Amino acid sequence: MKNKLKQMSLSALALCVLAIGLTSATLKPADGGYDYLKQRLDVTKAYTLEVLNAMPEADYNFKPNEEQRTFGAQAYHIVYSIDYFRRAFENQGQAAWSPGDENAKNKAELIKWTGEQFDAMHKLILASESSDAMTAQVISYLDHNAHHRGQMITYLRMKGIKPPAYR
Numbered sequence: 522m523k524n525k526l527k528q529m530s531l532s533a534l535a536l537c538v539l540a541i542g543l544t545s546a547t548l549k550p551a552d553g554g555y556d557y558l559k560q561r562l563d564v565t566k567a568y569t570l571e572v573l574n575a576m577p578e579a580d581y582n583f584k585p586n587e588e589q590r591t592f593g594a595q596a597y598h599i600v601y602s603i604d605y606f607r608r609a610f611e612n613q614g615q616a617a618w619s620p621g622d623e624n625a626k627n628k629a630e631l632i633k634w635t636g637e638q639f640d641a642m643h644k645l646i647l648a649s650e651s652s653d654a655m656t657a658q659v660i661s662y663l664d665h666n667a668h669h670r671g672q673m674i675t676y677l678r679m680k681g682i683k684p685p686a687y688r
Contacts, residue, residue: 554647554648554649554650554651555646555647555649555651555655555659556647558646558647558659559643559647561663562639562643562646562647563643564688565639565663565666565667566635566636566639566640566643568670568685568687568688569599569635569639569666569670570632570635570636571685572670572673572674572677572684572685573596573628573631573632573635573673574632575677575682575684575685576592576628576673576676576677576680576682577682578627578628578629580592580680581593581596581627581628581631582624583676583679583680584676585675585676585679589672590623591623591624592673592676593623593624593626593627593628593631594623594624595669595672595673595676596631596635596673597620597623597624597625597626597631598620598623598669599635599665599666599669599670600631600634600635600638601620601621601623602665602666602669603635603638603639603641603642603662603666604638604641604642605618606642606658606661606662606665607638607641607642607645609658610642610645610646610649610655610658611645614658642662646659
């Protein structure tokens with residue numbers, strides 16, 4: 522019985538390794554670009570927009586305490602950061618950081634600006650040749666977005682709003 526369980530476990534492990542190997546082989550594109558990230562980039566944009574849409578406009582000025590940004594300022598920060606990352610990607614890491622008033626835009630303006638900035642950034646990423654430096658920048662960009670979006674989800678929960686399901 523022990524041998525049969527051991528054999529089944531080894532077979533299952535071998536199948537998992539084979540499945541991971543086959544999946545990994547198809548993730549990296551033959552042309553060296555970032556087409557394999559398109560779905561992740563699309564989901565990041567859609568999910569961020571869902572989070573922005575979840576908060577009623579009247580609560581865009583909500584913040585948990587005086588030291589934190591308002592929900593709207595968090596949204597502004599994410600979107601301005603996308604613009605900043607895009608400019609830095611285009612200029613070998615050089616870009617000025619000058620966000621201005623993070624509470625200057627209303628919900629509709631932020632949502633429109635969000636879509637525009639995601640589209641411009643994702644177009645740039647998908648047109649880029651892959652390199653270790655660019656991959657590190659893309660990871661940093663996605664990580665920064667997720668960090669602030671996570672804070673916004675906490676704000677939604679504090680207001681009793683069920684956040685969109687992560688995907």
